[in-house]
Amino acid sequence: MLAQPVFCRPLIERREELDLLHERRRGASAGHGGLVLLAGEAGVGKTRLISEFARSLTVPRLRVVLAHCREFAQRPYAPVLDLLTQLDTQANSLAPARSRDEQFEPLIQAFTLESERSTIIALIEDLHWSDPATAELIAAIAESAGRQRLLLIATYRPEAVREDSPMFASLARLERLANATTVRLGPLDVDATRRFVEATLEPTRGLPAQTRASIVRLSDGNPLFVEELLKNELEKTDPGSSARGLPATIRAAILERLRPLAEDEREILAHAAVVGRRFTIALLEAILTVPPERVLEALHHACALQLVTEEATGVFSFRHAVTREAIYGSFLRTQVAGFHHAIARALEALPEDQRSVQDLAYHTWAAGDRGAAARYGERAGDEAAAVFAHDDAARYYEAALGSVEPRSLDAARLALKLGRTHNRNLDKRLCGAYYEQAAEAFAAAHDVEGEADARFEQTAALYSLDDDDCTRPLERFRERLQPKHAALRTRTGVRLAHLYQLLGRGEEAGALLATISARSLATSDWRVRAVYHATRAALAAQASDVHACRLAFRESLAAAEDDFFTRHVILSNAAGTFTDLGRFDEALEYFTETETLAKIHHLKSSEAFVLATKARFWWLRGDLSQARDCLRRALAIPSEYELARLEISCCAPFVGELLGDEELSARFAAEPLPRKHLGRLAAGAADWLLRAGRVEDAQALLHRALEERADARTPFVLFLAVARIGAPADAAAARTVVVRLAALSDDVVFKATLPLFDALAARRRGDAGAARNRATEAALLFGSLGCQQWEAEALEVAGRPQEAAAIYRHIGAIVPARRIELEAKTEATGTRARGAPGLTAREREVLVLAGRGLSNGEIARELTVTVKAVEKHIGSLYAKLGFATRGRLVAYVASNQEAQQPHGSGHRETPIRD
Numbered sequence: 052m053l054a055q056p057v058f059c060r061p062l063i064e065r066r067e068e069l070d071l072l073h074e075r076r077r078g079a080s081a082g083h084g085g086l087v088l089l090a091g092e093a094g095v096g097k098t099r100l101i102s103e104f105a106r107s108l109t110v111p112r113l114r115v116v117l118a119h120c121r122e123f124a125q126r127p128y129a130p131v132l133d134l135l136t137q138l139d140t141q142a143n144s145l146a147p148a149r150s151r152d153e154q155f156e157p158l159i160q161a162f163t164l165e166s167e168r169s170t171i172i173a174l175i176e177d178l179h180w181s182d183p184a185t186a187e188l189i190a191a192i193a194e195s196a197g198r199q200r201l202l203l204i205a206t207y208r209p210e211a212v213r214e215d216s217p218m219f220a221s222l223a224r225l226e227r228l229a230n231a232t233t234v235r236l237g238p239l240d241v242d243a244t245r246r247f248v249e250a251t252l253e254p255t256r257g258l259p260a261q262t263r264a265s266i267v268r269l270s271d272g273n274p275l276f277v278e279e280l281l282k283n284e285l286e287k288t289d290p291g292s293s294a295r296g297l298p299a300t301i302r303a304a305i306l307e308r309l310r311p312l313a314e315d316e317r318e319i320l321a322h323a324a325v326v327g328r329r330f331t332i333a334l335l336e337a338i339l340t341v342p343p344e345r346v347l348e349a350l351h352h353a354c355a356l357q358l359v360t361e362e363a364t365g366v367f368s369f370r371h372a373v374t375r376e377a378i379y380g381s382f383l384r385t386q387v388a389g390f391h392h393a394i395a396r397a398l399e400a401l402p403e404d405q406r407s408v409q410d411l412a413y414h415t416w417a418a419g420d421r422g423a424a425a426r427y428g429e430r431a432g433d434e435a436a437a438v439f440a441h442d443d444a445a446r447y448y449e450a451a452l453g454s455v456e457p458r459s460l461d462a463a464r465l466a467l468k469l470g471r472t473h474n475r476n477l478d479k480r481l482c483g484a485y486y487e488q489a490a491e492a493f494a495a496a497h498d499v500e501g502e503a504d505a506r507f508e509q510t511a512a513l514y515s516l517d518d519d520d521c522t523r524p525l526e527r528f529r530e531r532l533q534p535k536h537a538a539l540r541t542r543t544g545v546r547l548a549h550l551y552q553l554l555g556r557g558e559e560a561g562a563l564l565a566t567i568s569a570r571s572l573a574t575s576d577w578r579v580r581a582v583y584h585a586t587r588a589a590l591a592a593q594a595s596d597v598h599a600c601r602l603a604f605r606e607s608l609a610a611a612e613d614d615f616f617t618r619h620v621i622l623s624n625a626a627g628t629f630t631d632l633g634r635f636d637e638a639l640e641y642f643t644e645t646e647t648l649a650k651i652h653h654l655k656s657s658e659a660f661v662l663a664t665k666a667r668f669w670w671l672r673g674d675l676s677q678a679r680d681c682l683r684r685a686l687a688i689p690s691e692y693e694l695a696r697l698e699i700s701c702c703a704p705f706v707g708e709l710l711g712d713e714e715l716s717a718r719f720a721a722e723p724l725p726r727k728h729l730g731r732l733a734a735g736a737a738d739w740l741l742r743a744g745r746v747e748d749a750q751a752l753l754h755r756a757l758e759e760r761a762d763a764r765t766p767f768v769l770f771l772a773v774a775r776i777g778a779p780a781d782a783a784a785a786r787t788v789v790v791r792l793a794a795l796s797d798d799v800v801f802k803a804t805l806p807l808f809d810a811l812a813a814r815r816r817g818d819a820g821a822a823r824n825r826a827t828e829a830a831l832l833f834g835s836l837g838c839q840q841w842e843a844e845a846l847e848v849a850g851r852p853q854e855a856a857a858i859y860r861h862i863g864a865i866v867p868a869r870r871i872e873l874e875a876k877t878e879a880t881g882t883r884a885r886g887a888p889g890l891t892a893r894e895r896e897v898l899v900l901a902g903r904g905l906s907n908g909e910i911a912r913e914l915t916v917t918v919k920a921v922e923k924h925i926g927s928l929y930a931k932l933g934f935a936t937r938g939r940l941v942a943y944v945a946s947n948q949e950a951q952q953p954h955g956s957g958h959r960e961t962p963i964r965d
Contacts, residue, residue, distance in 0.1 A: 076202055086204075089207075128440065135158065150655040177208070178222070182440060183476075312356070329362070357370055392418035395414040395423065412447055458496070460498060466489035474511075537571060580606075595632065600632075627664045666706070673858075737750075750776060763800070774811035925940075
């Protein structure tokens with residue numbers, strides 16, 4: 052006789068959450084969709100809540116679709132593709148793509164088209180078993196849903212996602228989406244649990260009060276646990292054996308539910324648990340030696356016992372994941388291995404187009420079939436990597452690697468693939484370890500070419516980690532090469548030279564390139580020749596040899612003539628290089644060419660980098676509106692390219708400050724800066740620190756940046772920042788560098804920078820005449836160069852603020868323009884002029900020194916007072932002059948000639964001690 056179901060029919064204590072879901076549904080119907088994340092432990096009622104929600108929907112022109120994430124053997128983006136299949140779209144499969152963005156675009160578009168026909172409620176269960184790639188796709192769909200009739204509702208178990216797992220960060224990112232709502236389902240309180248027990252028990256199925264109180268206590272408010280414990284007590288069965296991974300009481304209660312099943316039925320259900328939470332009759336029939344009708348009878352019996360549910364014809368799933376886990380965990384590993392072996396053989400017997408390589412990889416691995424596990428694991432990893440599901444790929448490759456001999460060619464190949472996968476996933480440390488493992492395995496197998504590939508990848512990873520010895524693995528490898536490896540020696544030499552150039556070791560790079568003969572280069576692979584000439588171009592740019600740089604870029608492009616992606620990269624680098632050199636017309640030509648190439652061939656992977664580089668171009672040219680537009684577009688693109696972030700950080704703080712966009716200004720400047728590329732980032736970060744009143748921190752940052760080897764591509768704004776606020780010793784050192792760079796024959800940028808540097812330095816030491824003369828010269832040079840922002844700054848220093856304001860208004864720099872207008876008004880009314888009301892003699896002295904960029908400590912030493920006294924005077928100046936930041940104070944002094952004298956005169960009075 053079958054047991055009667057034990058199920059709480061009314062929904063207990065979830066009305067508030069249900070109302071929120073309906074509110075979000077109404078928003079979606081109005082075209083304001085998004086994402087709801089439903090978080091809670093196993094059995095707390097997530098599935099019940101969304102089932103009640105779906106059942107209550109009676110709105111016309113509304114479709115509800117449901118997909119599950121699987122704990123293992125899941126094809127890439129499976130839940131999203133399953134949703135699209137239910138919607139009968141044509142975009143329910145994956146086509147080859149060059150980037151993850153291209154992979155996502157048709158899937159996002161499919162949801163967009165369906166939401167134009169009707170409101171879509173897309174339910175995704177068990178998101179914790181998904182992967183970061185799928186989560187990123189869901190995030191992209193959710194962001195686009197903000198303007199659509201699409202509501203995504205996803206459930207997940209927080210306890211199933213460790214903080215060190217890739218999905219932890221992915222779920223956090225989903226929760227931060229602007230149109231996402233997170234609902235955290237907690238356990239029922241004691242009163243609600245009692246009501247849950249009473250509602251579940253029909254009047255004719257009572258239990259003693261003591262037993263009910265025990266269930267309330269043991270369940271901890273978990274509805275599933277309440278149901279399972281009630282079932283156990285109602286049938287008065289003996290305790291069963293425990294299963295791994297679940298609370299003992301629940302394990303016993305769940306396994307006890309199997310007792311009414313016949314022995315062959317329990318075996319059928321055990322095989323189903325080994326298959327997974329979701330399984331088909333067809334697969335069970337293929338792996339079992341029992342009649343098909345008996346399989347169906349067993350599943351119907353399990354449904355009656357509320358162990359499984361029928362999802363569709365021939366498709367079943369365990370009612371709860373913990374039910375499947377308890378059954379699976381109750382068997383010995385040797386028993387389970389045999390089941391997995393049978394499942395794998397059944398899957399292999401299917402036609403090729405019906406096999407799931409992911410299922411085969413999992414079941415052959417679990418069965419201990421090392422050869423098949425390696426073969427299928429690699430294939431599954433390749434499929435996942437091809438669609439940018441990096442975490443899935445890594446998991447399959449790791450299982451395959453564990454199934455082969457450690458120092459074999461198979462191990463070398465798999466370790467190399469793992470290194471590349473983790474590299475694409477931006478885990479540089481882990482990828483470096485796998486590259487080392489691959490290189491050692493290739494070396495053990497005497498595969499020199501394979502070892503070279505691994506060493507190339509390893510060196511690049513170490514460079515990304517700021518490893519001081521990043522070149523050593525490749526250098527040692529090259530030393531071991533024999534004469535017969537001449538081609539490989541050329542290849543490694545070019546790679547090393549390129550790395551030396553990136554590290555600022557230009558002389559070593561040039562010397563190494565000089566050892567490579569024209570003959571060996573001519574017979575090399577086109578990639579080697581492309582990198583060789585690109586490195587020459589970079590070295591020429593660092594020396595401001597524009598002609599040689601131009602020719603080398605042309606030769607690099609010629610070498611890569613047949614590879615449009617490499618040409619796109621070279622063109623992007625050329626655009627950035629000529630921007631740095633102040634050759635803006637040529638830079639714009641390169642930008643146009645690379646953007647045209649990207650449009651023709653749908654190149655998305657480096658779009659953020661190109662946009663960020665072009666933002667820097669427009670910033671230097673003085674078109675701040677275009678610069679901000681490029682920055683915003685770049686920031687909106689999820690990019691794996693670290694140089695894109697670098698380019699954004701170079702100019703975003705400046706553009707944000709000029710436009711009064713504080714969010715853009717502080718977004719990157721406030722972050723910790725890496726050692727590498729510090730010279731490119733320090734000026735923007737120092738400017739942000741100065742505006743925050745952290746003068747000492749800004750000076751320390753500039754000091755560290757000056758320790759890098761400077762060349763013609765070093766941002767000139769770094770040296771101007773040192774001139775404004777740097778320590779005296781740093782300013783002297785910086786000027787020496789600027790003089791050296793300005794002396795380069797083809798230089799145009801530093802020839803304009805030098806007089807402005809001198810003007811700023813003269814203003815700091817109070818030499819108004821020298822500041823005016825050198826600033827006038829700088830204004831002419833920057834004006835002819837087309838760098839209008841610095842032309843305007845030079846005019847300010849030269850005492851021509853109204854001309855400067857006109858330029859600021861022209862380029863859209865509203866903040867400095869308004870500042871000059873305000874200063875003009877206050878000067879006209881006498882406010883803040885000589886003898887500004889309420890300023891003491893000491894405050895005037897502090898004002899002058901602060902305006903010259905001195906820190907509080909430097910001012911204290913200059914005036915022989917305490918730092919605390921200086922801080923008091925600075926606070927008083929803020930209050931009396933109406934400023935809120937140190938940067939505004941400095942800007943006021945810079946634009947007010949009279950404020951640059953402590954008492955409005957040209958002489959310095961003897962300081963008065965406080």
